[in-house]
Amino acid sequence: MPISVDIDVMLAKRKMSVGELADRVGITPANLAVLKNGRAKAVRFTTLAALCEVLECQPGDLLRWEPDGPGNGDQAAHESGASVPAPSPPR
Numbered sequence: 001m002p003i004s005v006d007i008d009v010m011l012a013k014r015k016m017s018v019g020e021l022a023d024r025v026g027i028t029p030a031n032l033a034v035l036k037n038g039r040a041k042a043v044r045f046t047t048l049a050a051l052c053e054v055l056e057c058q059p060g061d062l063l064r065w066e067p068d069g070p071g072n073g074d075q076a077a078h079e080s081g082a083s084v085p086a087p088s089p090p091r
Contacts, residue, residue, distance in 0.1 A: 006061065009061075018033065
């Protein structure tokens with residue numbers, strides 16, 4: 001998946017356990033583990049905001065985009081057969 005989750009990095013910087021973070025954010029440790037390990041398909045903005053508030057960070061400190069494969073995202077999408085929109089002509 002091209003989105004990587006860096007909650008472990010922020011937990012280490014804040015010297016906080018997964019259990020403490022889950023308690024302070026108001027989610028179960030199991031749901032936090034799913035998010036932390038990159039298995040989540042989505043995250044609610046309210047959860048992301050609570051994580052940022054507790055960890056005193058920005059969303060970009062927790063989430064980052066990485067292109068799939070050796071090429072960029074458009075090339076990976078093209079090779080997978082996905083539709084890549086053509087650039088708009090200049091006006």
